[in-house]
Amino acid sequence: MSAARVRVTARAAARCEHVFADHHVNAETARWAARIDAEFLAEVGWDASTLVLVLPPEHPLLGRPVCRVAGCATTAATRERICFSCRRRLADRRLDIADVDQLPALVPASAKPVDEDEACLVTACGRARRHADGTYCDAHQQRLRAARSMDPGLDERRWRRTAAPVSGSGEVNMHGLAPMAIAQVLLGLQQRCNLTGVKTRESDLRVFCNELRELQASTLADYGDRGHDRAGTFAAMVNALTSQASRALSSPETEIGKDVWDLGVFGHNGFLDFTTITQRWLRETAKRWAADELVVLGNPVRVCDVRVCARPVGFQNSAAGGDLG
Ligand SMILES: [Zn+2]
Ligand SMILES: [Zn+2]
Numbered sequence: 001m002s003a004a005r006v007r008v009t010a011r012a013a014a015r016c017e018h019v020f021a022d023h024h025v026n027a028e029t030a031r032w033a034a035r036i037d038a039e040f041l042a043e044v045g046w047d048a049s050t051l052v053l054v055l056p057p058e059h060p061l062l063g064r065p066v067c068r069v070a071g072c073a074t075t076a077a078t079r080e081r082i083c084f085s086c087r088r089r090l091a092d093r094r095l096d097i098a099d100v101d102q103l104p105a106l107v108p109a110s111a112k113p114v115d116e117d118e119a120c121l122v123t124a125c126g127r128a129r130r131h132a133d134g135t136y137c138d139a140h141q142q143r144l145r146a147a148r149s150m151d152p153g154l155d156e157r158r159w160r161r162t163a164a165p166v167s168g169s170g171e172v173n174m175h176g177l178a179p180m181a182i183a184q185v186l187l188g189l190q191q192r193c194n195l196t197g198v199k200t201r202e203s204d205l206r207v208f209c210n211e212l213r214e215l216q217a218s219t220l221a222d223y224g225d226r227g228h229d230r231a232g233t234f235a236a237m238v239n240a241l242t243s244q245a246s247r248a249l250s251s252p253e254t255e256i257g258k259d260v261w262d263l264g265v266f267g268h269n270g271f272l273d274f275t276t277i278t279q280r281w282l283r284e285t286a287k288r289w290a291a292d293e294l295v296v297l298g299n300p301v302r303v304c305d306v307r308v309c310a311r312p313v314g315f316q317n318s319a320a321g322g323d324l325g
Pocket of ligand 1: 067068072074083084
């Protein structure tokens, strides 16, 4: 590799360290990642080395209601704001919801990273293996058994790469996704939060990332139309992330060169698809345009004297008109 190439690669890496830490990414992915603000990533709890979002519960657009038991960070959307497991702790002690203050505070589990040779072999999982000589953590051992009973011919190597991680409340794990897909999801999320101010449900985001991993999608475009078949907030989120991410890299100048225009880039809604335009439509539109021009030029129209030429004299940019008018 030449010295210049090394410098370019090092510069690209420096521009996207806030997104990918020291994970290797190609130049195209680095270009997308460079558009993501370090400040935004800090605000939404992005960990560039583990590739996990730990969304702060108090975030106005990505937050969630948290269980009110001291030390508990589990999502609790019910009116009482007590999670399922704390309800069970209350029941075990024969306590009522009103006695919630009597529950001992929960001590968060240690997040100490597990050594590579002790970690579960599912790509997205960072948990310890169940046995020293085992292959998977407890949860993935059970999930593999379930997956095998559904599909006896299961490709276990693929399953390891595509199985969903075990996620805690507020966590969206993007480990095992293609780097480009990660950059696009984060960029789309940044644009959605900053430009539209629309709330995104962490559960929708988690499902979307798990599906991208399951598909082994290289980019969000590989997800295709799957999002359209789904209901409500999920479909809206997928569409928004995809269009906002690509919009962040577009300008009216670049958009004009494409066959389908995203009118959002020009400050309007919707898309304009030029690939469906027929010759007939083009001819009729050109005639209407010409007729409008002729009205502007005024009547009667004097036609150019050159026999093969039927252009009205005085047409701008007309070579014949320019010479003979
Ligand atoms: Zn709880
Ligand atoms: Zn595991």
